[in-house]
Structures are given as C-alpha cells and as structure tokens.
Amino acid sequence: MQQSDKSQSVPSILSKVNILRGDKVLWVIITVLFILSTLVVYSSVAKMGYADMGTGTNAIFTKHLFVMALAIITLFGTYMMGAKLLYKASFWVYIFCLLLTVGVYFFGKQTNSVARWYDFFGVSVQPSELLKVATILFLARLLDEAQQTISKQRLIPSLNPRTWRTAKQKNIWLHGVVKILLPIVLSAAVIVKAHNSSAMLVFGIGVVMMFIARAKKLEIAKFVGIILLFFGVYTLAGGGRGDTASSRISSFFTSWTTTAEKTPVWQLSDAQRAMIAIHDGGVFGVGAGQSVMRAKITHPESDYIFSFFVEEYGIIMGMLLVILYTWIFARAVGIFRRSRWLFGGLLAIGMSLLVTVQAMLHFMVSTHLFFETGQNLPLISHGGTSMICTAAALGIILSISRQVNDRTLLPPEGIAAMSGTDE
Numbered sequence: 001m002q003q004s005d006k007s008q009s010v011p012s013i014l015s016k017v018n019i020l021r022g023d024k025v026l027w028v029i030i031t032v033l034f035i036l037s038t039l040v041v042y043s044s045v046a047k048m049g050y051a052d053m054g055t056g057t058n059a060i061f062t063k064h065l066f067v068m069a070l071a072i073i074t075l076f077g078t079y080m081m082g083a084k085l086l087y088k089a090s091f092w093v094y095i096f097c098l099l100l101t102v103g104v105y106f107f108g109k110q111t112n113s114v115a116r117w118y119d120f121f122g123v124s125v126q127p128s129e130l131l132k133v134a135t136i137l138f139l140a141r142l143l144d145e146a147q148q149t150i151s152k153q154r155l156i157p158s159l160n161p162r163t164w165r166t167a168k169q170k171n172i173w174l175h176g177v178v179k180i181l182l183p184i185v186l187s188a189a190v191i192v193k194a195h196n197s198s199a200m201l202v203f204g205i206g207v208v209m210m211f212i213a214r215a216k217k218l219e220i221a222k223f224v225g226i227i228l229l230f231f232g233v234y235t236l237a238g239g240g241r242g243d244t245a246s247s248r249i250s251s252f253f254t255s256w257t258t259t260a261e262k263t264p265v266w267q268l269s270d271a272q273r274a275m276i277a278i279h280d281g282g283v284f285g286v287g288a289g290q291s292v293m294r295a296k297i298t299h300p301e302s303d304y305i306f307s308f309f310v311e312e313y314g315i316i317m318g319m320l321l322v323i324l325y326t327w328i329f330a331r332a333v334g335i336f337r338r339s340r341w342l343f344g345g346l347l348a349i350g351m352s353l354l355v356t357v358q359a360m361l362h363f364m365v366s367t368h369l370f371f372e373t374g375q376n377l378p379l380i381s382h383g384g385t386s387m388i389c390t391a392a393a394l395g396i397i398l399s400i401s402r403q404v405n406d407r408t409l410l411p412p413e414g415i416a417a418m419s420g421t422d423e
Contacts (some may be wrong), residue, residue, distance in 0.1 A: 275307070306318065
C-alpha cells in the first residue's frame with residue numbers, strides 16, 4: 001500500500017476537492033492571502049477615494065475585486081499547465097516579455113518621469129512584472145540544459161579581447177555567457193531604468209538559481225563582482241534612477257540619526273508615518289477599518305500596506321503574515337527536494353523566491369529596516385499586473401507540486417532525471 005505524505009495532509013475541505021491537487025498547505029496559504037488582500041485594500045480605499053476626486057471608494061474596491069478575479073483565473077491557468085509545456089514555451093515567453101518591456105520606454109505611459117506602463121483602453125499593464133516571471137522560467141530551462149557541464153563550465157571570459165577567437169574562449173562565450181548569464185543581464189538591464197530594486201531582485205534570484213544548479217562558485221562570485229561594479233558606476237553616472245536611489249538611502253540614514261519628536265506629522269516621511277502606524281497598532285491592533293495613518297501615508301494600499309495592516313490587526317497578526325510568506329519558500333524547498341526533474345525544482349524555488357524575497361523587502365521597508373524600494377506586498381497590495389504575475393508564479397509552484405505528487409514530473413527524453421527522493 002502506498003504510504004501517504006503526512007507533510008501534505010492538512011485538515012481541510014481542500015483534501016476532498018480533486019481539482020486542488022498538489023501542495024495543500026500552499027493552497028491554504030494562498031487562500032488566506034487573497035482574503036487578507038480583500039480586507040486590507042478595503043480599509044485603504046478611503047484614502048484612495050479622497051485622493052482620486054470623482055472616483056468613489058466602491059468603484060476602486062470593485063476594480064480591486066475584478067483584478068483579484070483575473071489573478072485567480074491566472075493562478076488556475078498556470079496551475080493546469082504541465083512542466084513540459086512551460087519548458088517548451090519558456091523561450092518565446094521570455095522574448096515576448098523582454099520586447100514588451102523594452103517597448104514601454106518608447107510607447108508607454110510615464111510615471112515620475114519614467115515610462116513604466118502600457119495603457120490599453122484604460123487598463124494599465126506593467127511589463128517589467130511579466131519579465132520577472134519570464135526570466136525565472138527561461139533561466140530554469142537553461143540551467144537544466146547545462147547540467148552535463150555546468151559544474152566545470154567557466155562563465156566569465158577573458159578580459160583580453162584578443163583571446164576571444166580561441167576555441168576555449170568561444171566555448172565560454174557560448175555556453176557560459178550566452179546560455180546562462182545573458183538572460184539575467186538582459187532582464188536586469190532592461191528593468192533597471194525604471195526599477196532599480198526590481199532589477200536587483202531579478203539579478204539576485206538568478207544568482208541563487210545558478211548556485212542551486214551547481215555552477216562554479218568562483219565564476220558566480222566573478223559575475224556578481226562585475227555586475228555590482230558596473231551597477232555602481234552606472235548609478236554614479238546618473239543612469240537608471242540613481243538620484244531617486246541616492247535620496248532614499250540618504251533619507252533612510254538621516255531618519256535614524258535625527259530626532260523627529262517635535263516634527264508635525266505632515267512633515268514626516270512615509271517611512272516615519274509607517275513606524276507610527278506599527279507603534280499605534282500594538283499587540284492586538286486598533287481594529288479593522290480603524291487605522292488613522294492610512295490617511296497620512298502616500299500609498300497605503302501598496303508601498304506601506306504592511307504598516308497599517310499591523311496598525312489595524314496588531315503585531316501578532318503581522319508576524320503571522322511574515323510566517324506565511326516564509327512558509328511559501330519552505331514549501332518550495334520541499335517540492336525541489338522531491339522533484340525528479342531539475343527544471344521543475346528550480347522553477348518552484350525561483351518563483352517562491354520572487355514572492356518571498358519581495359515580501360521580505362516590503363516588510364523591512366515598512367518597519368524601517370531598509371530604505372524605500374517601492375516593492376509592494378505580493379498578492380495583498382492593490383495593483384493589477386503585480387497581483388496577476390504573483391498569482392501566475394504561485395500557480396506554477398502549485399503545478400510543479402501537483403506533478404511531483406502525481407509522479408508525473410519527468411524530464412523529456414534526452415534529459416537526465418535528478419536523484420531526488422520522490423516519495
């Protein structure tokens with residue numbers, strides 16, 4: 001008799017629903033996050049309604065519910081896709097999202113002097129969010145294909161261009177630079193003009209995936225060093241949003257070294273108001289819909305949603321929210337360990353990092369442990385493209401977990417299987 005996996009058994013009605021196969025714990029976590037998004041965004045629409053004259057709070061909340069519906073459809077859509085379909089489509093999905101992101105700088109709608117959005121009949125689409133998911137998808141395929149040689153493959157070519165015509169250097173350029181590093185570099189370079197933090201997020205996840213896929217540690221270190229050096233020079237030269245990043249970093253350190261005890265609340269920064277919200281929330285919070293600072297923070301529905309979530313529901317609920325996002329990554333690690341195909345395992349890890357790391361950045365910004373990044377809280381913050389892309393990422397993780405449980409996550413012919421514990 002086949003033994004049941006106790007780690008997948010959750011006392012829930014989900015175990016009775018055949019369509020919700022895969023990691024039952026993840027299904028519960030995602031459901032909870034969707035419910036919390038409804039509650040928290042509903043509390044924040046009062047400020048949004050006042051700020052957007054002529055638009056009632058009901059209309060804004062209805063729009064959010066519509067986006068949530070699209071996100072749920074997207075989640076089920078990616079959940080039903082198999083790993084082999086994702087594997088085959090990864091290249092074209094990546095190219096499409098890359099071109100879409102490049103095109104936004106020429107044909108997109110500007111926000112803060114930078115084109116970030118496409119406006120399709122009143123619907124805003126942020127292509128950089130799509131590119132983050134597509135990059136992880138394509139990189140998982142490339143790293144899977146490189147498994148035969150990646151542990152010995154050099155990734156960084158010689159700094160002397162005269163040697164590039166040798167067979168050894170050509171091999172490094174083709175199998176190291178083009179087939180592994182190029183997607184990470186291209187994605188980060190395209191995104192960095194409008195989103196420094198998102199570019200670094202994509203870069204960081206790519207590095208972690210390379211490490212997990214057994215790339216040479218020294219080559220990874222060289223790659224990280226070169227990119228950080230280039231990014232530093234690029235920022236100092238005024239590229240990307242260097243001025244914005246510098247002012248945010250400066251403001252972060254200034255707020256820790258100067259007192260604001262007698263400063264009027266309207267002169268405080270959003271980060272300082274967020275700390276007030278967390279302080280006022282205390283252990284159990286002031287109650288749903290009773291937040292005061294939601295009306296003081298510039299974007300309570302996105303950039304600082306965690307702070308007024310704690311104000312309304314308390315620090316205990318805030319810590320539970322942190323645990324939920326950490327749990328997503330923990331479940332993905334379990335899926336990776338049981339995966340018999342590296343592509344599927346890397347995909348689960350990469351998508352979970354995209355959600356969890358972004359959430360941790362949001363938590364640290366809201367608690368003033370990190371300078372402002374503009375990263376919202378995945379699946380909870382108000383936002384169209386971000387919520388849909390997060391749902392797509394979570395749907396992919398659930399798809400991989402479903403195939404792992406069904407023992408159908410097997411690589412195509414010609415690709416070796418992982419020696420995982422598929423039990």
